[in-house]
Amino acid sequence: MLNYLLTETLPNGVLRIQLHRPEALNALNTALLGELADTLDAAATDDAVRAVVISGDSRAFAAGADIREMADLDMVGVMSDPRPQRWSRIAAFPKPIVAAVNGFALGGGCELVMHADIVIAGRDARFGQPEIKLGIIPGAGGTQRLIRAVGKSLATQMVLTGEPISAERACDAGLVSELTEPELTLERALQVADQIAKQAPLAVQQAKDVLLRSQETHLAAGLSYERKAFTMLAATEDRNEGIRAFIEKRRPEYKGR
Ligand code: CAA
Secondary structure, three states: OOOOEEEEEOOOOEEEEEEOOHHHOOOEOHHHHHHHHHHHHHHHOOOOOOEEEEEOOOOEEEOOEOHHHHHOOOHHHHHOOOHHHHHHHHHOOOOOEEEEEOOEEEOHHHHHHHHOOEEEEEOOOEEEOHHHHHOOOOOOOOOHHHHHHHOHHHHHHHHHHOOOEEHHHHHHHOOOOEEEOHHHHHHHHHHHHHHHHOOOHHHHHHHHHHHHHOOOOOHHHHHHHHHHHHHHHOOOHHHHHHHHHHHOOOOOOOOOO
16 A cells, blocks of 8 residues: 555556655655655556656655654664665666656655656756755765766755755756646646657667666767667567558557567
8 A cells, every 4th residue: 555655557658656745745754765666666567557757746846855764863774774775676667757846856856856767847846955954965866866967066066055956957957858837747747758658668668778878887888788779679579560650651559579
């Protein structure tokens, strides 16, 4: 049973996940993070799911890790915390994730945004890594992914001052791909996910994998990795279907094979 998430798989293959802990601005307590990792693990092997949209509500995407929960942990507690393993499972999810962000995306909330492959944000969204104000630093990728997303100077300013940036700034810097009016954020994210869900699933997963690989490797290795994935896709039925459908001027019918 899910206590902190609302989920629904739509007929078009889009799994909608809404973070639902409004009393704490969707703060990501360990139980919520576990539910998210479990839901994504199940979706990874469910052929009915082709893309995922994660949203919060109009006030907050998520305002960070749960500070009250963190207060009870000493160093040994942090060392044996199950959270890093849950984050790793979220990071390993092979299908595309679109984040629909309104309101606060702070700390772990901003880190969750950076686990998404595409970020659609309402003009009211605020992105930040305020951990420094608590005497700590980001612990779920907020230094490493942020610097890759927005560059050294802005990432360092955000992490060292803890001050959030606007949605517009986040879009200019590359953390966000599209801005919307706040009431249209989810709708637009669902549209983008729908477009992806219509593509050949194996090609989509390979593209995600290769794109993410670019952040961990140098160009020559990345190009070689891309070429191998490209070559492997030549063995899929969907590749033949996609090309045949183009030539026959019809819509392709992909089967994920
Ligand atoms: N953890 C636990 N509870 C939180 C929370 C959090 N991260 N953020 C908000 N809440 C709770 C508040 O305690 C409050 O609960 P009560 O009504 O029971 O007091 C409720 O949510 C509403 O919050 P506010 O009254 O504070 O709302 P506001 O509009 O005045 O302020 C805010 C909004 C600026 C986001 C403010 O809530 C805030 O600063 N939150 C903390 C943000 C933060 O520091 N996040 C980083 C957490 S550390 C982290 O994430 C570590 C990591 O990377 C691994």
